[in-house]
Amino acid sequence: MINIGVLGTGYVGLVTGACLASTKTNIVTCMDIDDSKIELLKEYEMPIYEQDLELLVRQNCHDYRLFFDWDIPGCLDTFDVIFIAVGTPTAADGSVNLDYVQSACNMIREYCTSRKVIVMKSTVPVTTHEKMEDWLGHKHTIISNPEFLREGTAVYDFTHGDRIVVGTVDGMPDPIMKAVYTDHLDKVIWTDNASAEMVKYASNCLLAAKLALWNEIAVLCGETGANIHDVKTGVGADSRIGPRFLLAGPGYGGSCFPKDTRGLHQMFTEHMKGTKYGKLIKAVIDSNDYHKSQTFRLLWSATLNSWRADMKIAIIGLAFKGGTDDVRESPTHALLEQMDNQLADYETVVIDPVATELPETRKPVELTTDLVKGLKGADVVVLMTEWQQYKNIDIGFVKSLMRGNIIVDARNMWSRAECERNGLVYYGIGC
Numbered sequence: 001m002i003n004i005g006v007l008g009t010g011y012v013g014l015v016t017g018a019c020l021a022s023t024k025t026n027i028v029t030c031m032d033i034d035d036s037k038i039e040l041l042k043e044y045e046m047p048i049y050e051q052d053l054e055l056l057v058r059q060n061c062h063d064y065r066l067f068f069d070w071d072i073p074g075c076l077d078t079f080d081v082i083f084i085a086v087g088t089p090t091a092a093d094g095s096v097n098l099d100y101v102q103s104a105c106n107m108i109r110e111y112c113t114s115r116k117v118i119v120m121k122s123t124v125p126v127t128t129h130e131k132m133e134d135w136l137g138h139k140h141t142i143i144s145n146p147e148f149l150r151e152g153t154a155v156y157d158f159t160h161g162d163r164i165v166v167g168t169v170d171g172m173p174d175p176i177m178k179a180v181y182t183d184h185l186d187k188v189i190w191t192d193n194a195s196a197e198m199v200k201y202a203s204n205c206l207l208a209a210k211l212a213l214w215n216e217i218a219v220l221c222g223e224t225g226a227n228i229h230d231v232k233t234g235v236g237a238d239s240r241i242g243p244r245f246l247l248a249g250p251g252y253g254g255s256c257f258p259k260d261t262r263g264l265h266q267m268f269t270e271h272m273k274g275t276k277y278g279k280l281i282k283a284v285i286d287s288n289d290y291h292k293s294q295t296f297r298l299l300w301s302a303t304l305n306s307w308r309a310d311m312k313i314a315i316i317g318l319a320f321k322g323g324t325d326d327v328r329e330s331p332t333h334a335l336l337e338q339m340d341n342q343l344a345d346y347e348t349v350v351i352d353p354v355a356t357e358l359p360e361t362r363k364p365v366e367l368t369t370d371l372v373k374g375l376k377g378a379d380v381v382v383l384m385t386e387w388q389q390y391k392n393i394d395i396g397f398v399k400s401l402m403r404g405n406i407i408v409d410a411r412n413m414w415s416r417a418e419c420e421r422n423g424l425v426y427y428g429i430g431c
């Protein structure tokens with residue numbers, strides 16, 4: 001049996017802990033300094049919305065393979081392996097704030113009397129493992145094990161992911177980590193600590209770059225009469241590129257791509273001072289920031305000639321993507337803020353099945369989970385989040401609820417032809 005402790009029960013720590021506990025030879029304790037969160041988890045109250053997570057937690061707790069504890073000093077020394085899954089937010093200068101990582105290391109240094117395997121799960125800049133050696137007093141084995149889970153499908157991704165990257169000091173397989181991942185050994189890629197840390201940034205930043213360029217190409221399609229759907233079919237057929245991750249949208253958001261692109265840029269600034277390297281990732285960041293206003297620009301031009309004093313704008317989706325309640329860097333937040341700053345006299349309702357956190361705006365914004373209530377009397381419907389339950393909705397029904405006839409589809413989720421057949425005027429991103 002491997003006795004595993006997970007420090008930090010945010011999205012990464014909780015999903016990782018719950019999934020690792022499914023391996024029959026692992027016993028996992030998820031810990032957090034927030035005792036109220038731990039008490040709620042003991043009652044199976046999930047702090048985040050994530051498909052299948054509650055069921056998995058219930059099952060593994062029931063089988064005595066998953067536990068929750070807030071007494072970190074009291075239990076740290078009982079584990080063979082300690083995963084660190086604390087937050088690594090962006091600091092004011094764009095760098096990654098490692099304060100929580102350092103405090104986790106300090107606790108391990110203080111409360112562990114025997115040598116442990118310390119697994120870094122949080123996303124940290126390349127070379128962080130060297131700092132951790134100092135913080136941990138050179139007494140423990142440091143493993144770099146980045147996560148590649150997508151919010152909304154994280155539990156599925158844990159068992160069906162493409163790879164598990166494990167970085168060790170010499171790049172050689174570690175026997176305890178082999179035991180931890182015994183059910184998924186065929187997916188493990190062994191490497192050194194720095195390379196493992198870099199795999200995470202390189203993966204997220206390549207995906208972010210792909211999307212940023214793709215969104216620019218989609219906007220250009222709109223200007224030139226090309227259709228992004230057909231362009232996607234043609235481009236995605238090239239096996240070197242592939243059809244996945246080519247859905248034009250309102251700009252990428254979430255806690256990962258924005259943070260990791262900034263983090264990589266900061267690493268270029270730090271390690272490659274005086275060179276021109278790092279400009280490309282900066283361009284990706286700037287492009288996405290600019291593109292996050294594209295939905296507002298579309299809304300503006302769509303309503304220019306039909307604006308009325310009591311305009312009702314219904315926005316479908318608050319979360320940064322479908323399947324999650326996470327609103328961090330959500331394009332809907334950006335849109336609501338732009339509307340608040342630049343438009344007068346309108347009513348807004350946001351429809352989202354799970355997300356609830358609105359940005360601070362001067363004008364009130366109504367929030368509902370009820371699609372019919374939200375769409376009723378709307379002059380404009382703006383589609384911001386690709387919630388699958390709204391994908392195949394009857395467009396005629398949508399039209400029957402609306403007062404106006406404008407659809408701004410920032411996810412290219414509905415069909416222009418179907419909208420037009422139902423008397424709607426359709427604006428998409430390049431289609």
Ligand code: UGA
Pocket residue numbers: 123147148149150151152204207211244245246247248249250251252253254255256257320321322
């Ligand atoms: C991303 C990575 O995909 C995960 O592998 C990684 O583990 C995670 O970050 C992380 O670092 O923790 P996530 O942010 O949950 O996962 O979501 P994605 O599905 O990758 O989407 C990211 C953003 O791109 C979202 O705003 C999404 O709407 C957008 N997107 C994605 C598109 O606009 N079009 C696409 O075709 C795909």
